[in-house]
Amino acid sequence: MNRTMTMLSAALIVSGIGGICPTVSARSSYDQKFADYPTYNGEDLELSIDSKGTHFRLWSPKAEEVVLCLYSTGLNGEPYESIPMTFHPENGTWTASVDRQLYGKFYTFKVKQDGKWLSETPGVWAKAVGANGKRAAIIDFAKTNPEGWDKDKGPQVDNFTDVIVYEMHHRDFSMSPTSGIANKGKFLALTEQGTTSPEGEKTGIDHLKELGVTHVHILPSYDYNSVDETNLQDNTYNWGYDPQNYNAPEGSYSTNPSDPSTRVKEMKEMVKALHDAGIGVIMDVVYNHTAENDGSNFELTTPGYYHRHWDDGRYSDASGCGNETASDLQQMRDYIINSVKYWAKEYHIDGFRFDLMAIHDTETMNQVAAELKKINPSIFVYGEGWTAGDSPLPADQRALKENVAKMTNIAVFSDDLRDAVKGHYSNAEDRGFATGKPGNEETVKIGIVAATAHPQVNYKKGNNSKFPYATSPEMIVNYVSCHDDLTLTDKLRKSMPDATDEERMAAAKLAQTIVFTSQGTPFMFAGEEIFRDKKGVHNSYKSPDSINAIDWSLKAANRDQMDYYKGLIALRKEHPAFRMTSAEQIAKHLVFDKIDSEKTPNLISYTLKDNANGDTWKDIKVIFNGSDESRTVKLPAGVWQTVAKDGKIDPQGGLGAMSGNVTIGPRSALILKR
Numbered sequence: 001m002n003r004t005m006t007m008l009s010a011a012l013i014v015s016g017i018g019g020i021c022p023t024v025s026a027r028s029s030y031d032q033k034f035a036d037y038p039t040y041n042g043e044d045l046e047l048s049i050d051s052k053g054t055h056f057r058l059w060s061p062k063a064e065e066v067v068l069c070l071y072s073t074g075l076n077g078e079p080y081e082s083i084p085m086t087f088h089p090e091n092g093t094w095t096a097s098v099d100r101q102l103y104g105k106f107y108t109f110k111v112k113q114d115g116k117w118l119s120e121t122p123g124v125w126a127k128a129v130g131a132n133g134k135r136a137a138i139i140d141f142a143k144t145n146p147e148g149w150d151k152d153k154g155p156q157v158d159n160f161t162d163v164i165v166y167e168m169h170h171r172d173f174s175m176s177p178t179s180g181i182a183n184k185g186k187f188l189a190l191t192e193q194g195t196t197s198p199e200g201e202k203t204g205i206d207h208l209k210e211l212g213v214t215h216v217h218i219l220p221s222y223d224y225n226s227v228d229e230t231n232l233q234d235n236t237y238n239w240g241y242d243p244q245n246y247n248a249p250e251g252s253y254s255t256n257p258s259d260p261s262t263r264v265k266e267m268k269e270m271v272k273a274l275h276d277a278g279i280g281v282i283m284d285v286v287y288n289h290t291a292e293n294d295g296s297n298f299e300l301t302t303p304g305y306y307h308r309h310w311d312d313g314r315y316s317d318a319s320g321c322g323n324e325t326a327s328d329l330q331q332m333r334d335y336i337i338n339s340v341k342y343w344a345k346e347y348h349i350d351g352f353r354f355d356l357m358a359i360h361d362t363e364t365m366n367q368v369a370a371e372l373k374k375i376n377p378s379i380f381v382y383g384e385g386w387t388a389g390d391s392p393l394p395a396d397q398r399a400l401k402e403n404v405a406k407m408t409n410i411a412v413f414s415d416d417l418r419d420a421v422k423g424h425y426s427n428a429e430d431r432g433f434a435t436g437k438p439g440n441e442e443t444v445k446i447g448i449v450a451a452t453a454h455p456q457v458n459y460k461k462g463n464n465s466k467f468p469y470a471t472s473p474e475m476i477v478n479y480v481s482c483h484d485d486l487t488l489t490d491k492l493r494k495s496m497p498d499a500t501d502e503e504r505m506a507a508a509k510l511a512q513t514i515v516f517t518s519q520g521t522p523f524m525f526a527g528e529e530i531f532r533d534k535k536g537v538h539n540s541y542k543s544p545d546s547i548n549a550i551d552w553s554l555k556a557a558n559r560d561q562m563d564y565y566k567g568l569i570a571l572r573k574e575h576p577a578f579r580m581t582s583a584e585q586i587a588k589h590l591v592f593d594k595i596d597s598e599k600t601p602n603l604i605s606y607t608l609k610d611n612a613n614g615d616t617w618k619d620i621k622v623i624f625n626g627s628d629e630s631r632t633v634k635l636p637a638g639v640w641q642t643v644a645k646d647g648k649i650d651p652q653g654g655l656g657a658m659s660g661n662v663t664i665g666p667r668s669a670l671i672l673k674r
């Protein structure tokens with residue numbers, strides 16, 4: 001997400017804009033000229049090193065002059081050499097070579113355009129940088145690989161509905177003294193084994209293994225702008241949605257930001273440790289905007305090209321952060337594709353979460369997924385299928401959630417399920433299905449069937465989307481909370497002000513049971529398994545650690561909550577019925593009980609029948625009661641074994657037998673099997 005939280009509903013944006021032209025001509029008149037720029041897609045962009053020396057190639061078709069500046073240090077001092085570069089009009093690039101391998105040196109480019117020298121820039125392809133990312137660094141990547149890296153591999157994923165995502169920020173996860181972790185707030189935190197809370201509960205990577213998630217989704221870990229890497233003792237916190245160098249890791253997560261190799265090496269060590277634990281690594285990527293408009297590396301390299309504009313030349317701002325990038329222009333499209341390919345190859349990244357994905361066009365996203373699949377078919381790509389403001393890009397070309405069926409191997413977040421279960425994201429007091437507010441039943445059902453067409457779901461009654469926008473459950477990520485907005489705990493505290501935390505924890509269990517039993521891919525926010533909060537702060541993007549860090553003492557205090565999440569995850573992993581792979585399967589094997597929501601609100605009951613998706617259980621009955629009264633449901637004939645009831649769960653179904661009329665307690669889920 002972005003920093004300003006001005007997200008509009010995707011539906012609003014769809015209805016607000018017209019236009020069907022598939023080329024740049026549909027964009028603003030100001031941007032027309034960029035479509036004619038010659039492009040260059042070679043792997044030697046900006047820096048390459050071979051036995052003959054070090055070679056530089058900057059793409060900047062309209063520059064009048066370009067100078068390469070070589071430095072001995074990553075910060076301060078003058079260049080030890082400045083080299084004028086040579087233009088190649090056929091592809092718009094400028095080149096220079098030095099007949100030595102310049103390992104250990106740094107460089108910048110200086111571009112003159114329209115008679116004006118722009119500020120120095122490390123370019124847009126710096127893969128290693130000095131402190132604060134002002135200069136690109138020349139390092140030997142072969143020397144950054146941890147032992148056994150050539151054999152390192154993330155988990156194999158057969159279907160994306162098998163993935164269970166755990167979204168975390170490096171500092172949230174390890175900064176608290178209760179984490180027992182030595183490398184607090186660093187990539188290396190995830191490499192530490194055997195760490196515990198003061199009460200002796202597992203923390204760090206051991207906690208992830210105990211919980212059972214398949215993938216961690218790390219908040220932005222490329223080099224971002226806001227944290228001063230030369231002054232880490234001040235311990236500044238930021239989510240990192242302010243991209244600076246897209247192809248180098250963030251320095252503040254390394255133990256030494258001034259040594260360009262350290263951040264590369266330590267991030268790889270993190271990936272390796274997670275892979276060794278059987279856990280995949282998904283990176284949050286924010287190609288949709290840059291942190292500094294005119295001062296961004298895009299503008300200092302090739303002015304105007306990489307961002308979109310309105311007719312009058314102003315930056316358009318679909319990100320709500322001051323600008324938006326232009327994925328529909330060839331060089332920018334290739335940039336995004338080559339950048340994720342680079343992370344997948346060099347860092348063995350297993351997935352990408354695209355921030356404000358609808359700022360990008362569907363064609364770019366399709367190419368992203370297709371290219372990544374060639375590298376590793378297990379790579380999972382998903383994103384926010386909305387923008388945070390209007391864009392010159394026509395709505396039918398945007399990678400909106402409503403356009404997800406136009407894309408292949410791309411998933412979108414379901415805000416349908418999210419808001420229907422817990423209440424609206426931007427209205428703290430608003431309640432949802434799991435907290436007793438009637439009228440959300442049909443929208444929850446949309447989430448349960450992963451927004452696919454289902455004979456028993458009436459999309460016209462949906463709160464957000466009004467049609468089955470997904471044609472496969474692999475297109476949907478279900479969740480009730482993420483780093484954005486209130487944590488589930490805080491949302492429940494604000495929307496259930498008179499309740500006890502015990503009652504809220506029951507509601508949290510119900511909410512997550514809906515997520516983890518629904519079709520699609522489940523996604524959770526780190527720490528909610530131990531009922532973490534953020535002291536009621538909804539936009540904590542630069543709040544201190546005292547707000548954002550997870551207090552791991554909560555794990556012992558809320559052990560029951562942790563065990564329930566663990567049980568939910570184990571249940572999902574053991575039972576493919578919850579992980580169907582096609583819309584047809586869901587329509588055939590998932591049958592809702594007929595319940596009149598006017599008369600009996602906040603009650604949903606359905607059966608996963610006939611060994612759905614090859615499940616060993618013939619039938620699974622799932623009943624959700626979000627009201628504050630008990631409800632009774634009549635079971636189909638026969639004896640059923642209880643899997644979950646009244647906030648307890650046993651993935652083996654050992655909680656007793658039931659038949660006939662069964663009672664579901666207030667704010668709870670009942671899961672049965674036979």
Ligand code: CA
Nearest residue numbers: 223224225251
């Ligand atoms: Ca940085």
